[in-house]
Amino acid sequence: MSIKVRYFAGLKESIGRSEDRLDCVDLATVGDVWRCANPNKALPNNCLAAVNMDYVDLNSAVKDGDEVAFFPPVTGG
Amino acid sequence: MQITICPEVFDPWQALQAYQQSAQDMSGKFGATSIFIGTMRDFNEGDDVKGMTLEHYPGMTEKQLEKIVAKAFQHWPVIDALVMHRVGDILPNEPIVLVAVWTAHRAAAFDASRYIMEALKSRAPFWKKELLKSEAERWLVKNTGGY
Numbered sequence: 001m002s003i004k005v006r007y008f009a010g011l012k013e014s015i016g017r018s019e020d021r022l023d024c025v026d027l028a029t030v031g032d033v034w035r036c037a038n039p040n041k042a043l044p045n046n047c048l049a050a051v052n053m054d055y056v057d058l059n060s061a062v063k064d065g066d067e068v069a070f071f072p073p074v075t076g077g
Numbered sequence: 078m079q080i081t082i083c084p085e086v087f088d089p090w091q092a093l094q095a096y097q098q099s100a101q102d103m104s105g106k107f108g109a110t111s112i113f114i115g116t117m118r119d120f121n122e123g124d125d126v127k128g129m130t131l132e133h134y135p136g137m138t139e140k141q142l143e144k145i146v147a148k149a150f151q152h153w154p155v156i157d158a159l160v161m162h163r164v165g166d167i168l169p170n171e172p173i174v175l176v177a178v179w180t181a182h183r184a185a186a187f188d189a190s191r192y193i194m195e196a197l198k199s200r201a202p203f204w205k206k207e208l209l210k211s212e213a214e215r216w217l218v219k220n221t222g223g224y
Contacts, residue, residue, distance in 0.1 A: 055200070072216065076201050077174050
C-alpha cells in the first residue's frame with residue numbers, strides 16, 4: 001500500500017514538511033495515516049482532512065494510491 | 078460557469094465585462110447580476126497589515142469551488158456564474174475574490190452569490206498569512222462569520 005500525504009499552511013510549517021510518501025504500509029483510516037506519518041505529534045484538534053481532494057473525517061477508510069491531506073481551517077475569500 | 082485561480086493581480090471589473098460580453102448564450106436572458114468583490118485591507122485585528130500570502134491546495138481548491146457553484150445551480154435558477162480568487166503575494170487594495178451570479182430575477186442572484194461566497198469561505202482550501210507592519214507574520218486562524 002502506498003499513500004501520498006500532503007500538509008498545508010500553518011500545519012506544514014509546524015511539522016516542517018509539505019508531504020510524505022508512505023510505502024509498504026497497512027493503514028485502514030485517515031487517522032492511521034496521520035499517526036504513521038507523525039508518530040510523535042497529535043493532529044491539532046481543529047485540523048481538517050481530505051482524501052483525493054474531498055473532505056473526510058479521520059475514521060474514513062483509505063486505499064492504495066490515495067492522496068491524503070491535512071490542513072488547518074481554511075481562511076480564503 | 079467559470080472558476081479561475083489567479084496567481085497575479087486581476088481587475089475584477091474588466092474580468093466581469095469581458096466574461097459577460099463573451100457569454101453570448103445568456104444575452105437577453107438575465108435581469109439581475111449580483112457581484113461580490115473581496116479586497117485586501119491594510120488592517121486586521123487591531124494591527125497594521127502590509128501584505129499577505131495566500132496559499133491554496135491546487136486541484137482541491139478548484140474541485141471544491143466547482144462543487145459549491147454546482148450546488149448553487151441546483152438550488153437557484155442561476156444562468157451563469159464567475160468565480161475568481163487570488164493566490165500568492167497580495168498587497169492592500171488588491172482584489173482577493175470575485176463572485177458574480179447572473180439570474181433572471183434579483184432574489185436568486187442575491188441568494189446564490191451569498192451562498193457561493195459563504196461556502197467558499199468555509200470550504201475552499203485557501204489559507205492567508207499576514208505580514209504585519211511590525212514585520213511579524215501570522216496565519217489567520219479562522220474566517221469571521223458572514224451573517
